[in-house]
Amino acid sequence: MTEEQIKLAIENPKMSARDVKVFYGEKQAIKGVSIDVGMDHVTAFIGPSGCGKSTFLRTLNRMNDTVASARVEGEITLDGENIYAPSMDVVQLRARVGMVFQKPNPFPKSIYENIAYGPRIHGLAAGKADMDVIVEKSLRRAGLWDEVKDRLHDSGTALSGGQQQRLCIGRAIAVEPEVILMDEPCSALDPIATAKIEELIHELRGRYAIVIVTHNMQQAARVSQRTAFFHLGDLVEYGVTSDIFTNPRQERTKDYITGRYG
Amino acid sequence: MTAVRNPTDWKSEAMRKRIAGRYAAERRFKFAGLFAVVLSASFLAFLLVTMMGNGLRGFTRTEIALKVDFPASPLLLDPKAITDEALANANLPMVTGTVAKTVLGEKADDLLSPTAWISIRDAIKADPMILSRTATISVPASTGLDLAAKSKGSPEMEAEVARLKQQGILSTGFNMGFLTASDGTDPTQVGIWGAFKGSLLTMLVTLILSFPVGVATALYLEEYAAKNWWTDIIEVSINNLAAVPSIIFGLLGLSIFLNLAHLPRSAALVGGMTLALMTMPVIVIAGRNAIKSVPPSIRDAALGIGASPVQVVFQHVLPLALPGILTGTIIGMARALGETAPLLMIGMRAFIATPPGGITDPATVLPVQIFLWSDEVSKGFVEKTSAAIIVLLAFLLAMNGLAIYLRNKFETRW
Ligand SMILES: Nc1ncnc2c1ncn2[C@@H]1O[C@H](COP(=O)(O)OP(=O)(O)O)[C@@H](O)[C@H]1O
Ligand SMILES: [Mg+2]
Numbered sequence: 001m002t003e004e005q006i007k008l009a010i011e012n013p014k015m016s017a018r019d020v021k022v023f024y025g026e027k028q029a030i031k032g033v034s035i036d037v038g039m040d041h042v043t044a045f046i047g048p049s050g051c052g053k054s055t056f057l058r059t060l061n062r063m064n065d066t067v068a069s070a071r072v073e074g075e076i077t078l079d080g081e082n083i084y085a086p087s088m089d090v091v092q093l094r095a096r097v098g099m100v101f102q103k104p105n106p107f108p109k110s111i112y113e114n115i116a117y118g119p120r121i122h123g124l125a126a127g128k129a130d131m132d133v134i135v136e137k138s139l140r141r142a143g144l145w146d147e148v149k150d151r152l153h154d155s156g157t158a159l160s161g162g163q164q165q166r167l168c169i170g171r172a173i174a175v176e177p178e179v180i181l182m183d184e185p186c187s188a189l190d191p192i193a194t195a196k197i198e199e200l201i202h203e204l205r206g207r208y209a210i211v212i213v214t215h216n217m218q219q220a221a222r223v224s225q226r227t228a229f230f231h232l233g234d235l236v237e238y239g240v241t242s243d244i245f246t247n248p249r250q251e252r253t254k255d256y257i258t259g260r261y262g
Numbered sequence: 263m264t265a266v267r268n269p270t271d272w273k274s275e276a277m278r279k280r281i282a283g284r285y286a287a288e289r290r291f292k293f294a295g296l297f298a299v300v301l302s303a304s305f306l307a308f309l310l311v312t313m314m315g316n317g318l319r320g321f322t323r324t325e326i327a328l329k330v331d332f333p334a335s336p337l338l339l340d341p342k343a344i345t346d347e348a349l350a351n352a353n354l355p356m357v358t359g360t361v362a363k364t365v366l367g368e369k370a371d372d373l374l375s376p377t378a379w380i381s382i383r384d385a386i387k388a389d390p391m392i393l394s395r396t397a398t399i400s401v402p403a404s405t406g407l408d409l410a411a412k413s414k415g416s417p418e419m420e421a422e423v424a425r426l427k428q429q430g431i432l433s434t435g436f437n438m439g440f441l442t443a444s445d446g447t448d449p450t451q452v453g454i455w456g457a458f459k460g461s462l463l464t465m466l467v468t469l470i471l472s473f474p475v476g477v478a479t480a481l482y483l484e485e486y487a488a489k490n491w492w493t494d495i496i497e498v499s500i501n502n503l504a505a506v507p508s509i510i511f512g513l514l515g516l517s518i519f520l521n522l523a524h525l526p527r528s529a530a531l532v533g534g535m536t537l538a539l540m541t542m543p544v545i546v547i548a549g550r551n552a553i554k555s556v557p558p559s560i561r562d563a564a565l566g567i568g569a570s571p572v573q574v575v576f577q578h579v580l581p582l583a584l585p586g587i588l589t590g591t592i593i594g595m596a597r598a599l600g601e602t603a604p605l606l607m608i609g610m611r612a613f614i615a616t617p618p619g620g621i622t623d624p625a626t627v628l629p630v631q632i633f634l635w636s637d638e639v640s641k642g643f644v645e646k647t648s649a650a651i652i653v654l655l656a657f658l659l660a661m662n663g664l665a666i667y668l669r670n671k672f673e674t675r676w
Contacts, residue, residue, distance in 0.1 A: 066565060068489065095568030105559035107578065108674040117577075118567040168563070175567055 014039045014179060014209040015060060015097075020074035022055050022064065029055045031233040032074070037179070037226075042201060042210045044220035044241065047230035048256065053213045056230070057181050060211065061097035062090050078179070095122055098172030100182040104164035106156035106171070111148050114156040114167055115139060118175040134174055142170030143200045162193025166200065179209040186219065198223050217257060221245050229253045313648055313655070320649025323437035323450060324403040324411040326373065326426065330361050330382065331396040341390040349386065354379040358401075366426075373422060375402040375450040402439075402450045403432070405642035440649060444617050445631065449642025452635075454653050456617040460530055460610075460625030461599060461657065467534020467621055468541055468598050473591055475538075476545025480587070483546070484553040485575050504543035511540045512607025520608060527609040528624040536604050541594040548590020552583035585669040592665035596658055602629040628654040 013036035022030035029052045037043050037060075045053045055064070062083060064070040076083050083093055095118065106114050115135045116125070125131040135152070139145040144166045148159070156167050165185055172180055182201075186194040201210060201223045214220050220227055221241060228238040229250075237244060237253045248254040271277065337357050339348060358379040362370035378401035385392060385399045403411065407426075410419035411434050426432040443453025479500075487493045515536030519525045525532050556579050564574045605611070610630050618625035626634070628650060635647040 061566070063562070063565065066561075091568045091570050093568075094566060099562075099566035101559065101562055101566070103559060105557075105563040107560065107563060108582070117564075117569075121567075121569055121573055171563075171567060 012039065013037060015076065015078050017056075017059070018075045020056070020059060020072065020076060022052070022059060022073075023071045024067070025069045029233055030059070033230075033233075033235040035228060035235060035238055037209055037211055039209045040206060041225040042205050042212060042223050043226045043228065044224035045211065045213045045228050045230060046215070046217060046220050046256075047236075049215065051230045052233045053230050054183050057183055057211060057213050058099075060179070060181055061094050061099055063094075063099065065090060095175045096177055097179040097181060098175065098177035100165070100168050100172055100180065100185050102184045103188050104161055104168055106159070106164050106167050108155065108157050110153045111139075111156045111159070111167060112152040114171050115174045118171060122175055124175065138170045138174040139167075141173050141204065142166045143196065143203070144170055160193070162189050162196055165189060165193070165197060169197075169200065169204075173204075173208075177208060179211065180204070182210065182212040184213050184215060187215065194219070217245070229256060231256070313651055316645050317648030317652040319412050320645035320647075320652075321437055321440055322412070322434050323439070324408040324432065324434045325400040326366070326403050326407075327398050327431040327433070328362065328374075328378075328382075328401050329365055329396060329398050329431075332393045333395070335361050337393070339386070339393055341393045344386060344390045349383055354383050358382055369422070372419075373404055373407050373426075375404050375408075376448050377446075377451040378402055380451075400433075405449050405640060408450060409641060440646075444615050445613060445626065445634070446615055449638075449640050449646050452643075452646055454628070454631065454650050456614060457626050457628045457631035457650070458653060458657070459617045460533075460614075461627040463530035463618060463621050463625060464533040464537065464605075464627050465595060465599060467531055468537040469591075469595060471535060471538035472541040472545055472594070476542045476591070477549050477587060479542070479546045480549030480553055481575060481580070484550050485571070485579070500543050500546050504547055506540075507603075508540055508601050509603040509607065511536055512604030514539060515604060515608045526622045526624070528612050528614070528626075529622045530618055530625045530627075531621040532608050533605050533610050533625070533627065534621065536608055537598040537601060540601070540604065541591075541598045544594035544597070545587070545591050548593070549583065549587045552586025552590065553579060555586065556582045581672070582674055584672045585674075588668045588672065589665055592661055592668075596661055599658060599661065600629055600654070602633050605630050606633075628657065 015037040016035070018034045020030055020033045021028060033056055045057060047053055055070075058064045059072050059076060060083075064072060072084065078093070078097065082088065083097075107117065109117070112135055115138050116131050119125045119131065119134050125134055136145060136149075139148065144163060147163060148154075148167075156164065159167060165188075169180070169182075169185075186197050189197065198219065201212065204210060212220075212223060224241045226239070227241040227244040229236045229244065229248075229252075231252055237248060237250045239249075244253065245257060248257060335357055337352060337354075339352050355376075358374070359371060362374050362378070366373055381401040382399055385397065402408075406415055406419045407422060409415040410423045411432060415423070423432065439451070440453045442455050443451065444456025446452040483493060483496065487496075515532060519532045519535055520527060525535075560578050560582065561574055564578050565571075569577065605627060610626055611634065612624060612626070613634075614624050614626050632647055632650045632654065635643045635650060
């Protein structure tokens with residue numbers, strides 16, 4: 001992939017990766033990926049299973065630090081600041097770069113507590129009233145307020161799968177992140193819940209830089225403006241979503257999009 | 263090319279036989295299971311019935327309402343100057359014997375407990391004015407009479423029981439003394455309180471030492487320790503420690519706590535420390551399993567919004583693992599509560615007639631007390647042993663009940 005292509009995608013990157021390599025022990029999972037992620041777009045990562053989408057996504061908020069065998073090389077910056085620099089505080093980084101996981105994973109606490117937990121540990125609320133405001137705002141943004149406003153103290157795990165996933169999005173939003181990473185957020189959900197999440201992603205666009213991993217190409221086409229195609233640890237092609245889907249430059253991208261493998 | 267196969271005949275003789283065989287196997291399995299359940303239930307029932315049969319009698323004692331004519335007795339005491347010293351010098355055991363002979367006849371010594379004079383002393387202490395009149399005081403009967411009154415004594419004692427009953431001065435009632443007194447030489451006078459308190463103090467020491475250390479070890483091994491051969495060795499050692507026979511821990515306690523550190527012998531402190539050595543590995547193993555079973559997705563969730571590793575552990579992992587940790591702890595504690603061998607090694611088998619005031623006082627514990635009483639020749643100790651077993655079982659049941667309560671209280675509903 002050319003330098004020109006990376007730049008083409010984004011003028012003013014929120015996050016950029018340069019020649020990122022990830023190893024699990026001896027095994028290399030990411031083989032030198034460079035990419036810019038912008039504030040104004042939803043960026044989709046697509047590619048066959050096992051190609052390294054999740055691995056790369058998790059380098060962006062250093063969740064790979066929790067995997068003992070994982071090792072990251074290269075440079076990743078957030079607003080021009082290297083997130084792997086010793087001066088970078090991982091805890092703060094993860095508040096700034098939030099994450100939504102494949103399987104909804106609300107805490108086994110009340111809906112209110114699920115949202116309030118992040119702001120509380122980061123000291124974002126000045127008091128109970130302030131916290132109430134944050135909780136309401138976050139739930140509204142996550143499109144969940146009307147459904148749960150009467151049962152804020154019920155357990156978050158009692159919600160339906162789709163509601164749980166929106167609760168998790170609300171939980172990430174509550175700490176005012178700049179970037180939200182979503183790793184196949186709809187793969188455990190039914191079509192109606194999926195549609196709601198996609199709608200939500202539309203609404204959140206522009207306020208946060210959003211990166212979404214998906215194995216569902218229609219979903220990538222529906223929600224994203226930029227698409228990156230990964231294959232066997234390589235970033236094969238990156239560009240405007242409509243271009244990728246209608247006019248892929250690489251043979252491998254074309255094969256994948258036309259369903260020849262995957 | 264394709265081999266011709268007949269269509270399966272689902273109604274054939276072979277099929278019918280196979281079906282019948284399957285049903286028979288299921289019936290056999292069900293029967294075997296039922297048999298096992300009935301067998302273990304009947305063992306339990308047998309245990310309970312024999313314990314209760316013997317033990318409940320241990321909670322009662324026979325008393326004789328002794329009519330004491332104080333003015334006529336050889337007792338020389340001034341009602342206005344009743345002090346402990348005066349009472350001690352009054353030779354009450356002898357006086358009691360003399361009085362009893364006049365009231366109950368020549369065989370009085372065999373009828374009254376050797377500790378009967380204590381009841382008289384207490385009565386005088388409570389109201390010195392009875393010294394100027396005739397008073398009726400309930401005194402404990404001898405072991406022989408006690409057993410006969412509860413209907414399994416010797417023929418002479420059975421006759422005495424009939425005689426005293428006719429006089430209406432014999433009664434069998436709940437023996438409060440069994441719950442408030444400590445070990446003694448005569449079965450009519452012994453109680454369980456000293457051993458119970460000893461057990462309580464020992465368990466307290468065990469809990470205070472083994473719980474924090476066990477949980478911290480489990481947390482460290484699961485959450486922080488790198489997975490290398492060093493932690494593998496620690497893991498294997500801990501697992502082996504949990505399987506070490508308890509008497510070995512007693513020897514360890516003896517050589518380290520007593521011989522090396524010179525801590526007080528027979529004390530709840532040393533007993534608790536020894537049992538803590540034994541309980542800790544159980545807590546570590548249960549704790550690690552409980553921590554392991556906390557779903558990784560919860561850790562991810564917390565880390566993903568910027569919780570620090572310590573916050574993840576203390577605000578998410580530990581609360582979710584707590585029910586499992588508590589269950590393991592109580593199982594370990596219940597095992598420690600029933601331990602005898604290691605405590606014998608550190609000298610908790612001594613005869614101790616006063617309840618321990620603190621963890622450094624000489625003490626005994628329930629299982630050791632049971633062991634000591636079961637070794638006594640006097641017949642009266644048989645039912646006391648059973649009664650002590652009932653107290654121990656009640657203690658264990660209470661602990662298990664607490665475990666269930668705590669587990670339900672902290673259980674997270676998903
Ligand atoms: N924790 C891990 N340890 C070792 N190998 C891993 C680990 N996680 C992922 N991998 C490997 O890295 C490669 C990329 O995995 P992943 O990023 O999960 O792919 P994707 O999300 O695109 O399906 C796969 O071959 C996978 O087996
Ligand atoms: Mg993945």
